[in-house]
Ligand SMILES: *[C@@H]1O[C@H](CO)[C@@H](O)[C@H](O)[C@H]1NC(C)=O
């Protein structure tokens with residue numbers, strides 16, 4: 001009798017105190033699962049700890065880092081053109097794609113992507129050369145107008161915002177207007193020295209023009225890839241001191257004219273420029289810049305880590321990496337997780353993006369005559385055919401898992417914050433793990449804890465994908481799960 005009572009009390013206690021893993025979103029190397037919700041029934045319990053698994057995931061909720069802003073890609077004119085064409089030829093495909101990419105409702109069969117990079121003027125994925133002010137000699141910047149961009153770009157953006165109004169928009173030019181440059185074209189060259197103090201007004205007026213179209217910008221960068229000039233498409237090289245001079249003036253214009261909260265993000269180029277350009281930019285104008293952004297095409301993510309240790313108070317955004325047709329689906333997913341969606345995030349990135357949101361099966365359409373994305377062509381996050389069909393690529397599967405782990409639990413609520421996590425056990429190397437805690441709108445509601453786990457033990461003694469028996473340690477309790485080779489996102493609640 002007394003034993004039974006004690007057992008009942010213990011059972012009640014553990015029901016109250018134990019957490020449960022309610023859902024697992026999974027993508028496996030063999031595509032048996034493609035961002036699929038497993039919704040284990042019953043949910044997996046955290047219980048009193050026993051022996052650890054071959055890998056042991058230790059979540060340290062007392063050590064927290066940056067708050068995540070979101071994941072996504074660039075809404076280039078080319079991406080918008082394909083999406084807009086799909087809206088005409090197959091509207092139901094169009095809306096189901098927008099929903100699958102951007103719906104941020106908890107539990108929806110959707111990735112909830114929440115961050116878009118948006119070019120100011122033409123880039124290598126535009127139908128023609130244009131800037132927001134092509135009136136040569138207009139140094140008063142009276143004619144800055146976002147309507148220079150194709151109208152479909154704005155109509156697709158409006159549809160995306162209708163699906164996920166919380167999306168953050170990061171604007172960036174690929175080049176100043178051609179008439180301001182020594183090349184007298186947007187293709188290649190650099191800003192003429194007498195235009196340096198005119199250019200901040202161009203960027204500021206671009207923000208105003210976007211606002212007049214109902215678009216509120218989250219962040220602005222001065223120049224995409226400022227170390228690269230290419231005569232076949234809009235590009236421009238800037239020195240760190242010129243970029244700093246423009247940034248200082250732009251920040252001050254924004255602060256005193258209605259854009260005090262817009263982030264100023266510098267650099268926006270490869271990891272290998274972190275110790276050089278990005279550092280010199282911080283030295284020359286660091287106070288004006290909220291942070292810097294990185295691309296993947298040179299150097300390694302460890303250089304982003306070095307920068308982040310040197311400038312712990314500067315925000316970091318990972319804004320571009322492109323897939324290329326012909327690469328291996330599963331090898332790509334491993335690389336993206338290791339270097340970007342776990343690797344860059346664990347080196348303080350608040351957002352991580354791939355390049356074009358959508359391209360066609362040949363990596364088109366492109367800027368006429370550009371040498372960019374030659375060879376087999378660049379792959380978008382989504383491939384869209386001109387017949388209105390779509391399919392998502394490895395870029396999507398890699399980012400959807402960390403997006404799902406960090407989107408706000410409540411619509412309009414906070415997004416995930418990164419926590420410290422360690423992996424022990426004899427197969428600790430076999431798992432790459434990111435850990436996050438997501439706050440609630442109502443402080444009485446329980447926090448959501450989530451993990452993104454890559455099992456990449458796939459080639460011991462030749463191709464040999466091996467599940468990893470793991471344990472998860474949280475607040476002195478333990479859950480067990482065997483991770484297949486692939487990516488898994490799992491979550492539980494905690495008081
Ligand atoms: C988002 O997903 C939720 C849950 O599936 C659904 O109720 C809602 O209608 C979706 N929103 C849009 C804009 O499709």
Ligand SMILES: *[C@@H]1O[C@H](CO)[C@@H](O)[C@H](O)[C@H]1NC(C)=O
Pocket residue numbers: 427430457460466467468
């Ligand atoms: C990968 O997993 C298998 C099976 O769990 C294990 O025997 C092997 O040691 C692991 N590979 C390495 C290099 O540890």
